[in-house]
Amino acid sequence: MNPLILLAAAENGGQIQQIAQTFGVDWPHLAAQIVSFSIVCFLLQRFAYKPVLKMLEDRRRQIEEGIANTKKIADNLAQAEARRQEMLTQTNEQITKLIEEARASAARVKDEETQKAIAAAEQILSKAREAAQQDYSRMLADLKRELGRLVVQATTTVTGKILTPEDQRRLDEETAAQIAA
DSSP, X not given: OOHHHHHHHHHHOSHHHHHHHHHTOOHHHHHHHHXXXXXXXXXXXXXXXXXXXXXXXXXXXXXXXXXXXXXXXXXXXXXXXXXXXXXXXXXXXXXXXXXXXXXXXXXXXXXXXXXXXXXXXXXXXXXHHHHHHHHHHHHHHHHHHHHHHHHHHHHHHHHOSOOOHHHHHHHHHXXXXXXXX
16 A cells, blocks of 8 residues: 555544554654665666666576577587588598599509500510521521532442532432422
8 A cells, every 4th residue: 555545544543543553653754764665676776676687688698699609500510510521421432433443544554554465475476486487497498408418428428429510409409309298
């Protein structure tokens, strides 16, 4: 109730006056205490509660911003981790692809070098066969000549006659024909 109504009712007398006297209420002191309490409440409200409430509201807002920033940072971190994983996956795929290409290239180079080596070996064998054939032909010709000379010498010794160059040539040809057969 309003203190002024209580004061007015107290001056009129009545039941409120009796209760106030029973409890020892001094109206002028009560009114002064009510005014003093109202002033203290006003001052506390204006200079203490409002700044404290404002500070609490600011802190609450800062906490909310911090939580929102933490969520943003967590989202950004998750996105960065996803990008990192994606980049690692792409890099691994590229590395695997490069390794496969290198292996294929190495196999291709190996095959090419093997083919070159085989061709070189065949060429060497061919040249060796040609050289052996030439040596065989040369040795055969030398053998025929030497055999013809030995036949002529043996014939000269056996017959005791000197052979003419025409006889020597004829004997060489006959000997060569018999050796070739």
